Amino acid sequence: MDQYGTAPSPAEHPGIFRSEEMCLAQLYIQSEAAYGCVAELGELGLVQFRDLNPDISAFQRKYVKEVRRCDEMERKLRFLEREIKKDQVPMLDTGENPDVPQPREMIDLEATFEKLENELREVNQNEETLKKNFNELTELKHILRKTQTFFEEHEELQVEALLPLEVTRDLHAPDTPALIMQLRFVAGVIQRERLPAFERLLWRVCRGNVFLRQSDIDDVIQDAVTGESVNKTVFIIFFQGDQLKTKVKKICEGFRATLYPCPDTPQERREMSIGVMTRIEDLKTVLGQTQDHRHRVLVAASKNVRMWLTKVRKIKSIYHTLNLFNIDVTQKCLIAECWCPVNELERIKMSLKRGTEDSGSQVPSILHRMETSENPPTYHKTNKFTRGFQEIVDAYGMATYREINPAPYTMITFPFLFAVMFGDMGHGTVMLLAGLFFILKEKQLEAARIRDEIFNTFFNGRYVIFLMGAFSIYTGFIYNDIFSKSINLFGSSWRNTYGADFFQEHLTYEEQEKPFMLVPEKGFDSPGGPYPFGLDPVWNLAESNKLSFLNSMKMKASVILGITQMAFGLMLSLYNHRYFKSDLDIKWMFIPQALFLGCIFVYLCLQIIAKWLFFTAEANTVFGYDYPGSNCAPSLLIGLINMFMQKSRDKGFEGPTCYLNFWYPGQSFFEFIFLAVAICCVPVMLFAKPYLMWKEDQLRRGRGHAHLAPVELILLVVALVQVPLMLFAKPYLLWRRQKGYQPQIDQPGTSGGFQQSVRADMNGEDVEVVQHADEPPKENGASHGGGHGHGDGPLDMGDVMVYQAIHTIEFVLGCVSHTASYLRLWALSLAHAQLSDVLWTMVFRHAFGFDGYLGAFITYALFFVFFFLSVGILVLMEGLSAFLHALRLHWVEFQSKFYGGHGYPFAPFSFEKILQEEREAEEQA
């Protein structure tokens, strides 16, 4: 049933040490079963589909209609969500994972959403209309009420004034005597802000012949359309004549004042009032019912909205994926190409089977494993603990396929190097507790879905923080430093060397403050041995020369730790070479590199250790030479410089510059040998590998077995010529390539319909025999930078040489500069210790100078300041700083010895990932 292209190789389970073995698979799926199979694969989340239709635009793909339908559905759902949020109805989000609905269910979903959307729109429309009516009626009510007062006042005036101009209340009487002027009025409502301008304009236009009365409406009215609340004012304008009427009406229109028909007689007004009130009550009821209805609809919808959204997103992603597939000629079968881990092939096949059966298709789906020379994606299986460290490594560069993954080693070396720079028991404890809190509460904190980015950064790194804190406590114990104080657990190894008469001489206050050295010949308890675990507590008392001792110790420790880590990196590169079976690399890259590192830097480490073991403070015989004392202890740094310069020095420890002499017999000879070997390694690193690759290339081309002796000679000359080549070859070749690239199609001998070619992959150091079916050789230039070794094209010597030169220079110079770079371990540790000391001495210690209750209060206050500054400056700021530097040490100094980092990550088609991304995008917006 299922076919294999070739028998699968025994699957290695390297765990996280190397990336997973991936294979390219072809899937043949029936068109009916396609949806179901992709749904199952999406739930599984283990395959990465490739786009088989890259040249077809998004609008021409097969399933573009379905994608559009999904987009429509999503739009409707988002509209629903907005309405639900507007009414502040809580949305139920159980976070459950609903199954992917079948294609036929999609129609049902569409119908449901359509109905809901229409209903909601209708309800919204009705509500708007009702609200508008309600507003109008309310305004009318106010008008009626206010105008009542106007007319009443007017009556009084009339009665009092007995004016010749009589205003009759009976304005409807058409045949009033002409002497009695008829005052007409309009009543309306206008926004309060517009009123002053309105009045002014009226006065100007009507030349003062109109009379305006106004009164504010106290209630705030809600505008139906915009929903904002506005303040309105009732106005009534009295005027004479028709011309003024038109003018007034026009001005009212211009200021968007709504005019209402107001009856003149009080009875009519009263009737109208009553009518208006009843209508308002009715409207209120109807409005209430409409809003209730809307609320009910939204509540019913809110229970399902999130689930629907998840379903729709899943459907959309399935159709997007289906668009990547190829339809074969008969239109019945879909072909897909995907990357998948070899270990999971069984599970993938099971998913395919399930999907096919669920769709009721008779024809089974086929998974066919393909051989390919393309570079597979890099896939590391991580859990919640290892993910933090893997992300740190990936941030620098994704590992090349199947090369050693530095992450498992980083899990310990990174917190360790951090701790060497951070080393304080107290601050380490704070960090440990913080990490522990995050770890113990991780379930609650994850569920809370906190969006703050800084919090998330710390939370995701909780295991890293925990380990950093733990190691910091250990290194703090060794540095004997807890909040800048030392503890004396095992008894110091230093004793007093001054007698009673000395103390008699120094009795006054100033004399007592003078510092004197406890010389190690007398004061150090040699047979008792040094302080067994960590730094002797006496050094914390020696404020004047504590740093001399500590600096020397930390620098030497940093150099030794650094060289150890770089040697470890070099060893890992050996593992890589052995895995990729590149003999060339082992012999001509690894060995010269190891020799170079060994002859100079491991020699330096050995010197440091020898100086520690053999050179004491008192006079002695060291390596057969008379050693007068500590002033003649050899200076290692100057000794190294002199070794490079091959300076001739005296032997033994005589003279004023005894610390610059040779200090073990045969030193000049050994140093010369080491230097010579190291220098010889450089041209070997530079030329050996390219030469051998060239030779291999020649042999493969069948240009005959070379007569080795004259050819070697010729090639030696060629090697020397490479130097100007290195300078000019690559630029010239690039210029030529720009002028016109002519692909060279090599057709080596075919065998039975298959073309065989040997591919020598430069970066992966891989040589494989690849059989491809009869198709034109694809231009496969995508994978690596640097030198390409195409099997079918000519070996590009220029590229090869340049790459090799870069690599050599990087390693040689890197060895020196990286060793010095590790001194940052010392520098940061010093800075941390000094800051800690400052905080104690300058902030907290002052509290001890006060007595009694004042002292207690000041201690309380100063401790507060001390603690917050400690956490803020020392834990957070120094912690971040040490984190960054430890990261840099790993990325540059450690990984440059072996890491390629040219891979691309495995991005499987997984519903989980897609839903998570969409949710995050939502929360961001």
Next chain:
Amino acid sequence: MGVIIPLVSVSAFWLVIGLGGPFLVPKGVNRGIVQTMIVLTAVCCWLFWILVYLHQLNPLIGPQISVKTIRWISEKWGDAKGVKN
């Protein structure tokens, strides 16, 4: 405490952890990683300890302390051999 005792005991401690620890890891997916971590921890911690220890084995300079603190040392920690106080 002598020179040998701490040297041997601490080295033995980390040696036991580094060599014996990996065998105590239960079988599972993460066995390799945990073993690597244990060995690396043992190596790093031992290395750091011995660097500090070796540096203090034969000190070339001594601490420079004020007279009043030296008096305190004399009383609390004692005098060196041959010092009359």
